[in-house]
Amino acid sequence: MSAAVQTREGALILDSHKLSHHFDRVQAWEAGERIAPVSVDMALTRACGAMCSFCYAMMQESQARSSIKTAHALNLVDDFAAIGVRSVSLVSDGESTLSKAYVPFIQHAAELGIDVGNATNAWEWEPEKIEQVLPHLTWVRFTVAAGRPESYAQIMYKGPEHTEVFDRAMKHIKYAVDLKKRKQLSVTLGIQMVLMPQFKDEIIPFAQLGVDLGVDYAVIKHCSDDEQHTLGIDYSKYEELYDLLTQAEAMSNEQTKVIVKWSKIRDGDKPPYKRFYGPAFLLQISGSGLVAPSGMFFNARHSKLHIGNYTEERFIDIWKSDRYWRAMNYLASPAFDAQTMMGTLPIQHYVSVALDRHAKGIERLQPATGPKPLHANFL
């Protein structure tokens, strides 16, 4: 997997994993203990005001959407702290900035020493909200589908004429960049393009936009699809884009690194592992409140892997239950084939590759040495 990218603030790992920095959890897992996830990726709502054509959330509808109240969200943070979760990323299957629980959730997690990251389109992320959360966030990654306003509006909203959404996002991103400088915050700010092969003309404008905004990085990643190929991604087409992607990376400067997630782009639609060990370390929770091992299993189709809902019972009780470990064990059993029974390249992909190689004895994980990279608690 690709090495860390050196930024002005430290080594940034976006195209690999950081399991070596949590070797205690790896050892406990291997010894058969019921480990707490190092990271949880979640959303505070399933709602979103965008309509991105690449959005995996279109394939993540479960039976019911529970309304997540602030009290549920704060209890969840307490439970994370109690069991030893080290980081939470607000990404998953909804736009968390729309939730009333958004600000208190982040502030409470920070109080309890849990690192928080957030992916957002920034449309409803206005200065007052930015001021309230930015000092408490480890990173913010803005979804920016394209570098040109018309293309952005076409991919993320109703059509190319709706460039007001681009303007709003840029205004808020610039505000955050300025606030970071003004208050000398340690938060990392990045933009992300989810690359579908047909968006190839957006690669260079996207990289240029990242440089112009002065964010810390601009990352380009593949687009996930489900196992039934609902989005119809042709993974063989990515290879034709390698030259453009290399050109984009070369646009990096001292302030802004343009990063391509080469590992995922090259791995295509078939993972090298059959068993799916990653979720025990990096759990996902839906904006519907559903707890399932991975976002790949949020859809009703995968109901056998639905473990519970934290609006109905405390997360700590779900985590302690035999149900939780039955689901994790199922993914580690021959009954589950990661190559055919789930969507492509999940958030747990890098971790799962490493754990699979570890379990097979191909490449044993080792404890980390040397300085910690940025965002070490985010796997």
Place this chain on the structure above:
Amino acid sequence: MVNLKYAQTNTPSPNQEWRRLSDAERRARVIDVLKTGMATVNGAVIIAAAKEDGQIIVNLAEPLPAGKRGQLLLDLEEFLKKTIDPGLAVWLEPLGDRNSLRNLRGIEVKA
């Protein structure tokens, strides 16, 4: 807790006996074994399809909370693997996105 000894093991596929049956015969076979051998699940699920590749598609007779439906369906799958064929796997019918904006894209989740 997690068993790592299966990292290299292939997931079983249905045997020839299962594959030779027609769609209707496979479905009837699943319904039969449930009637006789699994009273707790029989009635809670409706068997929608039993495919040649081992996919058993079911619906829940009535909604169940997440904490219960997962267990019920894993119990069902374990039972079918033991009594009919180790290559069977249980799935529910997929649900489409309820987000009205995103639905303007016209993407339909494939079954």
